[in-house]
Amino acid sequence: MQRTQGPAVGVAEHRARVVGLVGATPVVRRPVADCLGLALAEDLVSPIPLPPFDNSAMDGYAVRAADVAAAAPDAPVALPVAEDVPAGRTDSPPLRPGTAHRIMTGAPVPPGADAVVPVEDTDRGTDVVRVVAPARLGAHVRRAGEDVRAGAVVLPAGTELGPAQLGLASAVGASALPVRRPPRVLVLSTGSELVEPGRPLRGGQIYESNGVMLASAVRQVGGEAELLRFVPDDVAAFHAALAPRVESVDLVLTSGGVSAGAYEVVKDALSGHGVEFYKVAVQPGGPQGLGRYPTASGGVPVVTLPGNPVSAMVSFEVFVRPALRTAMGFAEVERPRRTATLMESLRSPAERRQYRRGRYDAGAVTVAPVGGPGSHLLSALATANCLLEIPEEVTDLPAGSEVSVLLLR
Ligand SMILES: Nc1nc2c(c(=O)[nH]1)N[C@H]1C(S)=C(S)[C@@H](COP(=O)(O)OP(=O)(O)OC[C@H]3O[C@@H](n4cnc5c(N)ncnc54)[C@H](O)[C@@H]3O)O[C@H]1N2
Ligand code: MOO
16 A cells, blocks of 8 residues: 655755756767857867957048047048058058058058048048048057957856857857757656547546646757657556657656556556655645666666646756756756745745745836646646745745745746
8 A cells, every 4th residue: 555655855855866866968069050058068268369350440541540640620631541451351561650541340450550540530532531530549449359368268167058158159269169968858748638639628638738848848948858748547558658768868757647546657657667756845746756767778867747737847947947957067057036025925835845826027026926826727827927935934924025936937
């Protein structure tokens, strides 16, 4: 007979176990353009300064500031235009005193020039240019290295690679970057009551929703998800579904079949197969399990989430997302956290950390709970933008209390 296990495991302890179980994926080199959303695995050092050379910030004329010091609209200074320097010219000769080079934005400022006069302050001459305003020393010259020094760490390991970071990596000459390979996750939904959306529902059946939700959550973190949606409550069918796929993934994420009923397929199939089941001191998401599914190569990590949709999603947020972020090498693995003023009173179970769905108002710095604590209330989850985190020892929170929230979007 199934008995309730000992005292519940704490949230932090279970999270640490999941993080440790999943580990880190191997470092690979990927073309820069394919690194969006991944974490840089090693510091990126720039071999060159940025800008790489002194260059013009304006279309105009490279001059010596001293030569145009007296220039004014009623007293233009005429300078012969000795060279034409478009961006990309690599053989630009030095500027002789008393002359100008016509120069374009991004073109190298010639040695001897110490200012650029914008074309608007001239008569745009091509043989001789008349300058009608003085130029300050260094005007419109972008100095080599003023953005990045050669040898500087431009992106530290663990940086999330977004558009600006990938642009910077390209600017310092990187064609590929070391990143941790996105984890491959097999999302497996169990339950004989589950029906594919689009098909008719019979009494007692529900549409399968956890699979798409969890696979999307994996993809949002940057992982790759494979989805197996309709594994019936049958141990042989469970093993038959899992066995051919397990070797090719880094993590198996199941939902359902872990509580105390008569047909708990995940628990029945995996107990004694390297997976341990216990209660975590959290609501929702109490029944949890983890371990390694035995394989020839030493076992594949399995994390079993409870089937109630909100329990599955909150468990993903609290336990699995940090593990996947850690596996990918992100320096930041947590959701952004804020403290906000609670708009309605709340009750929370004793000795369990409660995560309630809420709407955080960043302007007012308030949070309003949406929906009740029930772990079947999926529409409330879909309107929420945060989770309220209510500590284990708190059972009553009056309106106006300060509460910690995790921002989901
Ligand atoms: N006697 C007890 N009963 C339950 C306990 C308990 O301690 N003693 N714990 C409750 C808690 S808390 C949770 S959470 C659930 C966990 O149950 P399971 O993980 O075994 O999940 P199922 O029973 O398979 O499903 C629960 C619920 O969620 C629906 N579900 C499941 N999978 C999906 C899916 N892929 N898409 C949409 N909906 C899904 C399922 O139909 C059930 O309604 O156990 C409590 N019971
Ligand atoms: O622990 Mo369950 O997830 O409350 O519904």
